[in-house]
Amino acid sequence: MATRGINVHPEGYHPTSLAETTFDIIIIGGGPVANFAEGRLAQAGLSVAVVQHELYGGECHFFGCVPSKALLRPVEAFEAAKAIDGAREAIGNSNINVDAVFKRRDKIVDSWDDRNWISISNGTSGATLVRGFARIAGIKKVSVQPHGETQRYLLDARFAVIVATGSTHVVPSVPGIETLEEGKELWINRDAVAANHVPERLIILGAGPVGSEMATFYSAVGSKVTLVSPTAEILPKVEQEAAKIVRKSLESHGVQVKLSTRVSKIEKQRTNSFKVTLSDGNSIPGSVLLNATGRKPRTYDFGLDTIGLTGEGEPLQTNKSLAVPMPGETEPWLYAVGDVNGLSPTTHMGVYQARIASNAILSSLRDRNLSVEIKTPIGVTVTEAVRPGNTFPQVIFTEPNIGTVGHTLASATTAGLKVRVADSDFSIPGAWLYGDNQPGWARWVIEETSNRLVGATFCCIEGSEFINASQVAVAQGLSLADMVHVVPPFPTRGEIWSYLLNAAGF
Numbered sequence: 186m187a188t189r190g191i192n193v194h195p196e197g198y199h200p201t202s203l204a205e206t207t208f209d210i211i212i213i214g215g216g217p218v219a220n221f222a223e224g225r226l227a228q229a230g231l232s233v234a235v236v237q238h239e240l241y242g243g244e245c246h247f248f249g250c251v252p253s254k255a256l257l258r259p260v261e262a263f264e265a266a267k268a269i270d271g272a273r274e275a276i277g278n279s280n281i282n283v284d285a286v287f288k289r290r291d292k293i294v295d296s297w298d299d300r301n302w303i304s305i306s307n308g309t310s311g312a313t314l315v316r317g318f319a320r321i322a323g324i325k326k327v328s329v330q331p332h333g334e335t336q337r338y339l340l341d342a343r344f345a346v347i348v349a350t351g352s353t354h355v356v357p358s359v360p361g362i363e364t365l366e367e368g369k370e371l372w373i374n375r376d377a378v379a380a381n382h383v384p385e386r387l388i389i390l391g392a393g394p395v396g397s398e399m400a401t402f403y404s405a406v407g408s409k410v411t412l413v414s415p416t417a418e419i420l421p422k423v424e425q426e427a428a429k430i431v432r433k434s435l436e437s438h439g440v441q442v443k444l445s446t447r448v449s450k451i452e453k454q455r456t457n458s459f460k461v462t463l464s465d466g467n468s469i470p471g472s473v474l475l476n477a478t479g480r481k482p483r484t485y486d487f488g489l490d491t492i493g494l495t496g497e498g499e500p501l502q503t504n505k506s507l508a509v510p511m512p513g514e515t516e517p518w519l520y521a522v523g524d525v526n527g528l529s530p531t532t533h534m535g536v537y538q539a540r541i542a543s544n545a546i547l548s549s550l551r552d553r554n555l556s557v558e559i560k561t562p563i564g565v566t567v568t569e570a571v572r573p574g575n576t577f578p579q580v581i582f583t584e585p586n587i588g589t590v591g592h593t594l595a596s597a598t599t600a601g602l603k604v605r606v607a608d609s610d611f612s613i614p615g616a617w618l619y620g621d622n623q624p625g626w627a628r629w630v631i632e633e634t635s636n637r638l639v640g641a642t643f644c645c646i647e648g649s650e651f652i653n654a655s656q657v658a659v660a661q662g663l664s665l666a667d668m669v670h671v672v673p674p675f676p677t678r679g680e681i682w683s684y685l686l687n688a689a690g691f
């Protein structure tokens with residue numbers, strides 16, 4: 186991979202070093218989701234192999250959530266400080282020290298060395314790491330091909346195989362994109378979060394979470410950013426009022442946002458210099474193009490045909506226990522958790538699914554009275570996931586943040602729910618004390634007849650934790666009549682809860 190010459194295929198843990206090739210459980214993929222399942226199952230006393238072909242820790246730790254948030258947090262702290270008299274004057278005309286930000290990020294991701302991760306997870310969990318590219322090779326069989334080799338080694342699972350192979354970026358078909366040098370002129374998420382320089386002119390394709398977060402960071406550290414989106418507003422999946430606040434904030438930091446626009450061609454001029462022609466006929470110069478147009482599950486070249494499954498490159502379809510149903514099967518043995526099943530591609534939801542799938546495996550083994558002794562955790566009886574659309578939470582770490590849970594007004598309406606909304610801005614004492622001119626907005630989506638909360642959105646500076654209380658209400662199906670008795674302390678920004686109750690008539 187071109188990204189800063191980072192070696193994503195370190196040495197060691199070769200399949201030939203294994204004393205045994207049969208394990209109770211084989212997990213394919215070594216990201217945060219695999220990591221949770223590995224810990225829970227190995228601690229219950231099962232023998233677990235984790236087959237990972239790149240850095241152990243996955244996209245999240247090395248090229249996703251962790252480095253991106255390490256870059257964004259200093260921007261957030263800087264903006265929060267600039268919003269308070271006294272701190273603002275002390276900052277004056279100073280800018281963020283980007284070299285210090287990159288240095289802190291490098292430390293947080295262990296300089297892309299996975300040895301720390303292996304020792305804190307695989308080391309203590311008792312699981313066995315195997316490095317190589319895994320493919321399904323028949324029922325409960327997995328072949329492993331080490332990087333750079335043609336030889337494949339066969340592993341057997343006694344009970345189950347868990348697929349946690351995550352996702353990878355999609356490549357948009359834009360004429361001329363192939364002329365850009367990957368890793369240098371054409372970035373994907375990996376390059377954007379691992380970079381140690383600021384491009385002069387950054388053009389970002391796609392205004393989903395990746396595009397919007399990277400526009401936030403690179404504009405804050407001096408890049409001239411253009412954000413191109415085919416949608417009528419950025420962040421099309423969240424409440425559009427919140428997305429608009431974030432867009433205005435990006436524009437106030439110099440980002441040029443091109444809505445309802447596509448790139449029709451790219452013409453390279455010289456190294457790190459190209460011209461992008463837009464569907465509105467305008468053209469803009471760029472030095473780096475960031476492809477942030479979405480991700481697809483890693484199910485291609487995966488041997489699905491060996492077990493009669495089709496749909497390479499598609500999400501693996503699962504039941505409520507995250508098992509992949511197969512015709513004629515009596516006992517489930519294949520599970521799919523995390524980005525690979527496409528249900529709700531975030532780390533926390535993948536980890537939730539890994540908990541449910543691990544419980545389902547453990548409870549089924551316990552019920553079958555097998556000879557293996559299993560130390561089942563108390564909660565092992567929770568073996569079915571709630572379908573994600575209803576309670577899915579996410580925080581988008583733009584400036585300000587957007588925290589969401591459950592439905593937006595649009596998704597509730599599409600789902601056929603009869604809902605009303607309660608909205609409030611952050612003109613409340615807690616926010617005045619927190620900082621001057623704080624942009625902010627919040628919405629509850631409420632089911633009309635029952636007055637139950639089915640969705641919530643909070644958009645405010647340093648608002649990443651704001652969603653938690655509403656998340657409990659949405660997950661538990663609480664009604665506003667219950668929520669009246671939850672009283673936020675004064676003077677905090679958490680009092681937005683009371684303002685939303687007022688707006689809802691409670």
Ligand SMILES: Cc1cc2nc3c(=O)[nH]c(=O)nc-3n(C[C@H](O)[C@H](O)[C@H](O)COP(=O)(O)OP(=O)(O)OC[C@H]3O[C@@H](n4cnc5c(N)ncnc54)[C@H](O)[C@@H]3O)c2cc1C
Pocket residue numbers: 213214215216217218219236237238239240242243244245246248249250251253254317318319320349350351352374378395483487522523524525530531532533534535
């Ligand atoms: C820039 C960016 C920022 C993000 N920020 C957030 C955030 O703030 N919060 C959040 O919740 N989510 C965030 N996400 C999403 C998050 O990274 C994913 O949801 C998460 O990584 C999914 O975890 P996973 O374990 O399913 O897959 P991954 O983390 O993708 O790990 C899967 C691993 O499996 C390996 N693998 C794949 N195929 C095979 C095979 N055949 N054999 C062996 N190994 C294989 C891969 O090398 C990979 O390392 C972000 C994503 C990006 C790109």
Ligand SMILES: NC(=O)c1ccc[n+]([C@@H]2O[C@H](COP(=O)([O-])OP(=O)(O)OC[C@H]3O[C@@H](n4cnc5c(N)ncnc54)[C@H](O)[C@@H]3O)[C@@H](O)[C@H]2O)c1
Pocket residue numbers: 357358390391392393394395396398413414415416421447448477478479480530531579580581582
């Ligand atoms: N804070 C977080 O939780 C966080 C942060 C980053 C990423 N993620 C997750 O990672 C995944 C990937 O995020 P993402 O933002 O890459 O994907 P996304 O699918 O959410 O957004 C991609 C955007 O690209 C646009 N697009 C598609 N083709 C295009 C083209 N040719 N030109 C311009 N725009 C185009 C689409 O309109 C879409 O809005 C998502 O599941 C996301 O939830 C989460």
